[in-house]
Amino acid sequence: MDTVISARGLRMSYGERQVLRGLDLDLRRGETVALLGPNGAGKTTTIEILQGLRIRAAGDVEVLGEDPARGADAWRARLGTVLQNWHDHPRWQVRTLLDHVAAHYPDPWDTDELLRTLGLDGHATSRVRELSGGQRRRLDVALGIVGRPELLFLDEPTTGFDPEARREFHELIESLDITILLTTHDLAEAERLADRVAVLLDGGIAVHGTPQEVAATVQAPSLVRWRDGSERTDDPSELAWRLHQRYGGPVPGLEIRRPSLEESYLNLVERSAA
Amino acid sequence: MNTMALGIRRGLIEQNSILRDRKELGTNIAGLVMYLMLILWIGRNPAGGGVDMTAFMTVGFVAFTVFSAGIMTLPMLIAADREEGALLRLRLLPRGVPVYITGRAVSLILHIAVHSALMLAIGGAIGGVALPSTLYGWATLIWVLGLGALSVIPLGAMIGAMLPTAKAAAAVVGLPTMLLMIASGVMIPMTMMPAPVQWIAQVFPLYWQGHGLRAAFFDSPGGELHKAWELGTAAMVMGAWAVAGMVLAPWLLRRVTRK
Incomplete structure (x- = not known):
């Protein structure tokens, strides 16, 4: 079994407030796992720790075989991220930005091909801020996967989408053949995209399993x-x-x-x- | 591509996209127009030390360009990069942070260079402002520009990293910067200022930036406060700000990011 993420007893607090109290999480290569939980449950904190952006208070964490707190550039090059609410580089041209981000990686996708795949080839010379919401999102996905990541983080990727943009986004994600950790509020999204669901409550994983198993475990009447x-x-x-x-x-x-x-x-x- | 080359390219793209931005271009042109109107209006008046107001203000505005690039433009750019998510995106990229810092430095240097060159060209064409004629003058010009930039860049980076938005950054640093511009002998020779203003202005690096640049461009220190070139003091004051900024900025940033 090829483990991509392994977290044991992960703890984190901001001042007095304990956000994570012993979280356990595993991701195997190739699967998509959705992290569900109400606002403030610690979903974003968990992702930030796994990306090495935050230093955990306690616990054992390995992402792609390394401790994210010590992850170097070679490790970082194997990760991709699509976050919510990115408005960065508004004045840059689409292709310029994608080329620039691609140049950070040792073996990136061909950016023209990627733009074509994501239906952005007609906007290569547009400024980023001129893109519609859905186009901007596709660009975010392009920027997230241009380095051929082995593991992709999607943090509430469809917040603020209209239904059509959401469906387009889901089809796009389903066409990617990589390991994905997804956080979302949207249960239908989790059910559609995820092989397994983990519900984050009170600073730990309350339930996890396939969407059906979770529904069965926590069965409402x-x-x-x-x-x-x-x-x-x-x-x-x-x-x-x-x-x-x-x-x-x-x-x-x-x-x-x-x-x-x-x-x-x-x-x-x-x-x-x- | 190696990290340095990638950072330089990032700086070039940044500066190029800012120059093509209508709003930014408008702000830059407005600054140059104000400078042009001032030298056309009072340029022929003497500024002391055998220098006319055109030459005095041209050098003063170059000093102000360096100062405001570090203390005003830089924090607004950094705050905007954080607000919009560019900083986070770069933090998630391999080599993203050094590339970002290099890129910002390159775009800031370009900003200073383009502005200064334009003002020197306008001052030269209209008021006969001449570049330094000696090697010593050029050496002074270079170290004063460099140290002057270093005296404000760490502080500007710190302000930009701590303030939530570009608007907040503009609001916090805008007024003090304008007051210092008036008080520090950019437009009006310091000898015309009341004594308390002179004392306050000499605490800040902007006055010494201007003083050092005048030493590079002009022969006689006759128009200066103490009728002498005080380059040692200039180096000490600007150096003290640079060191304080470099010590304080990382310490404060660590405190803020730990929150």
């Missing part, structure tokens, strides 16, 4: 509806069995709704807050 009533239950199968017996056959208008990841997640967050 399912909703069972039929012609004459409805009921929320943790065991919908058992209720359906009782209804069948009561009606002596098919239950009229029977409908069983399993909780979505979103419902399970909100249920979990509420339980943690209580």
Whole structure:
């Protein structure tokens, strides 16, 4: 098994406030993991520690086989990042910026090819600030992957997107064949992009697994509806069995709704807050 | 590409894109127009020491260009780079930080060089301002420009790193810089200032930058405060600011980034 990220007992506090209290996280090569959690749960802090931008208070962390706190340029060249709300280099031309960023890496993609792949070849000589929101985002992705990273960090990449830009972005990410650690508020995004989901609550990973496993673990009650009533239950199968017996056959208008990841997640967050 | 070459290229691209920016170009041209109007208006009046106001103000504005590049332009650029995310992006790139610093230094040097050359060219064409004629004059010009820049760049970098936005940076340093410009003998010879203003101005590097440059360009110190070239004092005051800035800036930056 090829481990790309391994964190054990990761701790971090800002002054009095403990943000991370013993976080464990693993990423294997090739998989996409979504880090979910409410605002202030420590998602960005976790990513910043893994990128070597922040020094952790305690814990063992390895990213691509090295401690990020000591990561040198050769290590940094194997990472890529797409953050939220970047407005940098507004006066630069698109191709100039991409070429400049590419020149930092030992073996970058051909920038013309990358612009074409991302549908930006018509804007190569535009100034960055003249791009639309969706184009700007595609440029951010181009800048994040131009160095052929082995590991890509996406920190809330679709905040403020309209639905079409969001779908475009998802298709783009799915077409990349690399290891990705993604943070998001958007449950549907996590369900669509991630092989595994980790929910960050109270400074640690509360639940992790495939989206289905997470939904099952933190199962919010399912909703069972039929012609004459409805009921929320943790065991919908058992209720359906009782209804069948009561009606002596098919239950009229029977409908069983399993909780979505979103419902399970909100249920979990509420339980943690209580 | 090696780090130094990449940084230099970054500085060239930065400066080029700033020059092509209409708003930036407008600000730069406005500064030159103000200078041009001043020398056309009062340029022929004597400034003391056998020098007319055109020559006096040309040298004064070159000094102010160096000073304001370090204390005003640099913090605004750094604050904007942080606000917009350029600093973070560069921190995430291999060799990004040295490339950023080299690029900023190159763009700042270009900014100073282009501005100074334009003013010297205008002053030469209109008021007959002459470049230093001796090797000694050129040597003085170079070390005064260099030390003068060093006396403000660490402070400017620190201000830029601590203030949240480019607007905040402009608001914090704008007024003091303008007051120092008036008080430090850029437009008005110091001998015409009241004594308390003279004392205050001599604490700051801008006055000594101007004094050192006048020593490089002019022969007679007759128009100076103490009727003498005081290059030792100039080196000491500018050097003290440079050292204080280089000691304070990293210390303060560490405190701020640890927060």
